[in-house]
Amino acid sequence: MKKSNFYAFISRMKYINRWGLMRSIKDENVSEHSLDVAVIAHALSIIQKRRLNMDVNPEKTALYAIYHDASEIFTGDLPTPVKYFNTVIKTAYKDVELAASRRLLKLLPEDFYEDYEPVLIPREQEKEIWKTIKAADKISAYIKCIEEEKSGNREFLQAKQTIYHEINSMDREDVKIFMDEFLQGYELTLDEME
Template sequence: MKSIVHKAGSFVAHMLRAKHINRWPLMNSLNTDSVSAHCYDVAVVAHRIAVYAQLNGKDVSPEAVATAAVFHEASEPGGFGDLPGPFKRATEALFKEIKALERTVEESMVDSLDEASRPYYDKYVVQAKVEPEIKKIVKAADEICALLKALGELNLGNNEYKIAAANQRITVDKWCEELPEAKLFVDNDLKFCMMTLDELIGN
């Protein structure tokens, strides 16, 4: 498929624009969360979850998982932007339409690369082509990071995130039931992610 939107060679330039897109756009946030910062956070968490998975005998590459996490929001800097979750999931039909549009953007971004490079990116950028086990881990990490964002806002006294935090806790609990490695992260690592710097370095 010939790229219509993305100029040849523009893939990296589009990805680097992720820092200009703010997440949670309709929420009154005290701390700004860009798409690039979010993808970094998800990559770190997803890599840790994948390490737990590998230590438990699963055939999954933490490096591949981290790479998939870096590119899991590629359609957003590709031009789609960040849409609020409740809006995207308002109806099944709307959700399918949005996913189809996201895939069009993802494929156009991959097509902007030279032909020899495309196989290195296609399996991570086009979400429908990401390996199922990798995609599960990235999604679990994505939801954990959303929980951390909501809890962080609550800790700052921002009640705008009260319902979001409660909903994210339920979602993360479901992922912990499905993925033992996600539960290991929540049990072992999550509490440290909520500590202050003084608490992290104190005795």
């Protein structure tokens, strides 16, 4: 049996730092971020299922979210202002991310491909899962801004406003419910939480 380095590469997500252009009080790596996004994406899916009567699979959404930035093992975390500077760069970077995801997939034994391909490479028929993950990703970024602001770091104030606007413009009922019911807790200290 051929040896595989897939999981060893996945474990290296902890070495890829995010927010490269920002001065952070607390560094955040892709591994930490991926867990946060998975938790939020799972919550959004539960909201969709329980409150909005949608036919969704929260566990599948959480699994996909765990791996949503896995391609950054090879690409690094390109800062958002660069990634979305114009359509040419955005399209080119999407191609780079896809190539990196395919490279990751090829690290697995062939009999694993069927299970991991949809996790690593978005498919059209699962676009709603990926939209939920994108929403969770934005909420996670917003929470990071809250945490930095709570620590006295003003560096994230503009990012916080921009991300909040992006979240609101998604016009998603699940996101509104999450923001209304769960976001306040991130503003509290440990002693203020129940």
